[in-house]
Amino acid sequence: MAETMQFDLVSPERRLASFKVAEVQLPGAEGDMTVMPDHAPVITTLRPGVVRMTGPEGTQRYAVTGGFAEITGTSVSVLAERAMLAEPGNREAIEKHLEEAREQARTAAGEHKDMAEVLVADLAQLLHDMV
């Protein structure tokens, strides 16, 4: 069994991360999932949350704002509209993002409002986790 797989994190503007990992945790639409090498091929949508990779070089966490993940046995590609490395230096950016989500939750209506409210809750949790 392969011990590592290729992990790519891509945003529309550029490729953010690309390296070998042993394990990836994804905030799947149906609940969090952990992907390890030789996982069955899956395409899943992501809700905003934290992507966590564990590889030979340690653990990294990214805050992503939704998107989707393409999983094959040998690689994981996460396509996120925005992704921020969860580290103290990005705290401000994530907080700003939370503000935007709150604003949207206030102004949007119907289905969009519900979605925005879920996003606010998730992001608040994310910031809380970072401490």
Add this chain to the structure above:
Amino acid sequence: MPSLKDLKNRIQSVKNTRKITKAMQMVAAAKLRRAQDSAEAARPYAERMNAVVGGLAASFGGSDNAPRLLAGTGQDKVHLLVVMTSERGLCGGFNSSIARLARQHAQKLLAQGKTVKIITVGKKGREQLKRDLSSHFIAHVDLGDVKRIGYVDAQKIARDVLARFDAGEFDVATLFFNRFQSVIAQIPTAQQIIPAHFEAGEPSTTLYDYEPSEEAVLADLLPRGVTTQIFTALLENGASEQGARMSAMDNATRNAGDMIDKLTIVYNRSRQASITKELIEIISGAEAL
């Protein structure tokens, strides 16, 4: 016959113009490199997105439960044209070629008795289309303050377009932009984005599981796919604009050089003529004594 002083002033002013166009050319070259870099950096996302959505869309093609964004409204009455041009001029035929293509398209649709609605992105195209199509304008996106095109700009446009589609304001949406081929060649392109159309890549051999479900994934990804197409178009357009400006300014610099050469010859000739004239006057004056 202009005096020597006039000629000298003229040469100086053309030289100043040449300096400016030369500087603009170099600025455009630097910006072009940056624009190409961001287009390059955006490629992995767009390719993956198109492959996944294209694969999904192909498997849904023609089926009844395909999302409206993919299947269309079933009508072909109201067309939305999204015309992307630049915010600044001095870039050769860049804006005219997009405007021409959009105008032709609009006139063809109008002749067929269809309704045309236009969203303009960038002020130059709006100015050019204003003359005969201003009654069809429904919105304008100003990118004048945007230094570097980001995904948020594409999202803003996409959100507007998708909201209008959901509200039933149009049946078919087409993007007009310049596809970047090289510095001297930009191809005005019309691309249909709604009903969503993805270039069919190679059919994927892997059988994927879909979470939550194939329909849900497709419904979630289609708007993102449309946004990505708009973003790609914006980037292509940005690179094309700088390429067009660069070659236009290169031309202008060369023309200014030619003009300086011509004026210098005229200047030297008339200087020589005036010296000869003076000599003749002195000599004939001396002979008369």
